[in-house]
Amino acid sequence: MTKSELAKSLFESGCNCSQSVAAAFADEIRLDEELIKRLTLGFGGGVGRMREVCGAVSGMAFVISALYNEDKGSVYARIQDVAGQFKEQNGSIVCRELLSLDIKGADSPAPQPRTKEYYKKPCSQLVAMSADILEKYIASHPYSINS
16 A cells, blocks of 8 residues: 555544644654654644644654654755645645635634545545655655664
């Protein structure tokens, strides 16, 4: 199963966007999947469901931060690279813009029920795309987890 397929499966089983992307890379990060889900829970829905930076992008940032033992500037550059690829493909990295929501600021903190209507949103595709971007990035930018 590709990381893209795994991330989409995690999302469709109830994980939020950030959890889905980050947990798909549990084997590379060498952390327990449940711990990763707990650590990335608050980044879903555009950070605490405020509809800011897409949780899938935050999930990519989490994975890069865990894998690349470098100075801040180098890690930031890596995150900007993958976020830039995401933005190039989607036009934005902002949750409310990706979902065409007409809101400013915070949305209700209550997560939406996972219904057929919920899955009509593009989130599962964005999660899969993020995992694919990240998988390709990692393959072309080797890391040493012990560095």
